[in-house]
Amino acid sequence: MRGETGRANLFTRRAFIVGGAQALLTAGLAGRLYQLQVVESERYAVLADENRINMQLLPPARGRIFDRFGQVLAENRLNYRLVVVPEAALDLDAALDEIAALVPIEEHDRERVLREARRKQKFVPITVREHLTWEEVSQIEVNAPDLPGVMIDVGSRRLYAFGPDAVHIVGYVGAVNESELTDDPLLALPDFRIGKNGAEKVLESSLRGEAGARQVEVNAYGRVIRELGRRPGRPGDDHMLTIDLGLQQYVAARFGDESGSAVVIDVHSGEILALASMPSYDPNLFTAGISEKQWRELIGHPRFPLSNKSITGQYSPGSTFKMIVALAALESGEVSPSHSFHCPGFLELGNRRFRCWRPHGHGDVDMVKGLTQSCDVYFYELAKRVGIDRIAAMAQRFGFGERLDIELPGEKPGLVPTRDWKLANIGEPWQGGETLIVGIGQGYLLSTPLQLAVMVARIANGGIAVQPSLLAEVIRDGQPLARDRASFPPMGLSPRHLDIVREGMLKVVNDPKGTAYRARIEEQPLAMAGKTGSVQVRRITEREHRAGVVKNEDRPWKERDHALFVAYAPLERPRYGVAVVVEHGGSGGSVAAPIARDILREVQRRDPSARARSTVPVPVPRPQETT
């Protein structure tokens, strides 16, 4: 019994030690909890919020682009996307089969969906197809109860309702390249599109707008639970261009199958009313995702539809440059307008013979006749007297040889050759014969159709140095933003000299002996003045000259001359200028001049500069779906 009691006492003592230890350990837990929950609570509360709060960018609506009368050239349309949520669809393969029975799904899309499904969280929607038609959307919606996890998601896409008509002006948007990433977080959004070409590219910063943001609560897997707050962004500004879409479409249609460029300019304001580059292409191909085949076709096309020939095409101006040579001569005082030179069909300088386009010559030629009949020998004589330096200086005053800074990407400067330029770039001193060649607008001389249009505008407006522009208004919240209107300085040319040049241009079209007489506008109030140009794209050898030059029509297309024509109208108080370049078209008088005539007739009939502009967009008809 003593043993039993002793055992019990020993046990009781030790049990109380254990009980005390339990109480101590519990106090230890409480102490640690106090430290975490009370002392360090604030720090952990912040960490908890960082865990669950996520910022999401809200992309702003991109600004629209419309023409001077509110025709919408680029806008945002709803993009109906077919998306599938793998978690809700359960069997993705079966779901895709069922979808395919309703709307076509291409095999590579199917593979992409299955691939993405393996990579992403189960609740992340995966796009199956974009740009669904209304019929397809309704097909899906009607069958929605049988398609768990399949949804129509509405996004935004850029629509160019007039597609190819204005693509070289408006451009297009595309996905962001790695090299285009800046610190703007919008660019990192997977669906974000930025301007890749045309006005879309140049006006990117104000078209884009500012991103909004929303704060959302997410769980550990990134699924959005609810929205906590929202900060709206600012939509991009709308932009009105100086283009008259109707005229632009007319120009494109008038060109037909020819390849080349036409630029229509308001000679007083410098506003570009039409700027066509042919052939063209459809920018909607790019927003909907261009196929490999279509891309190769565009890239490999022999007539280069992707390049904007109006500003990147550099052509010898040919005889359209003769006004510059004439003005250089008049302004220098070296030649009086009435002074005649004899044209026997050629001019010899040193041991070289410089030919006139007319083998038998023009006889005695003064300045007006020289322009009217485009006598080459007359301009050889002028160039010889005036010299390359003064010709180059005059060309530069008219905008040749440098970019005109129109609101389009990739503009080329052309080239006005000088003695220094030749020494620096070719390494040889200037030759006297080269001056003669520049005298008829050939040789090293290069110009863009835009430069030709600006030249004719500056002649037509009485020597005011207009600058071309494409952007008419920037519109924010429906109101045009105030902008500085440029006023253009006079070039300091004598009005008398300009009158002589203009008389020559008038006779080119309206004198029966003029090189473009057959392309005259017979309605007197609309009559135009102009200048032809035909530019050899290959050297014609002396042997060919003797054998008789093969006619343009008998040569392969690539070897035919470029046909040029610059003109303005009306004769009294000119308003519109135009430059037309038809690549490998043949002669300026017979190919380019009729196009320019029709354009000038149309622009005067429409008279866009006289009509009030409209900042109210014209609703665009539902476009045909692109596939």
Next chain:
Amino acid sequence: MAQLEIRGRQSFSFTERLLRLNWLLVLLVCTLGAVGIGMLISASGGDTEPWAARQIVWFGAGLLVMLTVALIDIGFWLRAAYTIYGLAFALLVGVELLGAAVMGAQRWIDIGVIQLQPSELMKIALVLALARYFHGIALESLGRIRTYIPPLLMILAPAAMILRQPDLGTALLVVLGGGIMLFLAGLRAWKIGVAVAIALGSGPVAWQFLHDYQRERILTFFNPEADPLGAGYHILQSKIALGSGGLLGKGYLQGTQSHLNFLPEKQTDFIFTMMAEELGFFGVTAVLLLYLAIATYGVVMSCRSNNHFGRLLGMGVTVTFFFHVFFNIAMVIGLIPIVGLPLPLISYGGSSMLSLMLGLGLLMCVHVHRDVVLARRTGAGGS
């Protein structure tokens, strides 16, 4: 032959036992059970599915088990102790042979209605077996080393099996519970000191037997911020949840960490964290006090017993229960490495609930039979 004490009897009638049930203990257990069910509703976002409804069933069944066990004559438990231990050990071996691999660890035997976790059963069986062993040892024998060799084997054999499964938490619990029972039975303090020293010395050896994920958890424990999305994720997220709960908590059903799934296994091992986030420091301190009340009451009940088997059994159950709670909480608040133990009475799970209730039932049984006197030797083997 049986020796009779004057004050005691060998058994009670069923009615007598019923009248001696400890309703305070039942109340404490039910309070914690209710807290657990409430937290499970919160864990599923305010729904009784998928956890709370089933937990109610488990808890009801557990309560029945507890009361049934308490009403069975304590003499039966004394006689059956070794049999139960043998059975539990056999099951433990069975897991090794037929257990299905769950969560990368072989711990379960599926017996249809319930997935049985033999290691849970072992905790109780070991307590029973050790209580019976020391019940039969005279005070004079307690000074001899060889007295402790059978109980040490009884502790270490199942502990090794459990560690192999691998279930570090339960293995530790078995060793600690068994060790404390040796101390309560009368093992001298300096001998325990030597044993602890040996255990610490064998640490590097034990390290070799740990699974990669267990080593990682121990390493992570010392520096959770080193790899916040990897191995340190659980403990870091748990600490964020606890800390952001603050003094008063974010409110029931309002825990952001747990409801947004930043918290791992919030219905089982990390339910305390969720509770701390939603109920705050005050809330969890109240829960801690409830646990401590059961543990202290267990000590009191055990000391009141007039038979040594009851005393040892009661204390063994109490200590196992307490350290189960302690390890779980210490783990989620970052005091010890994550060892994977549920929180008794609150975490979701039938197997652990039933084995705990079995244990508490035995404690209650000790209380019911506190005045019963048991012979030191049972059956024919008595002297």
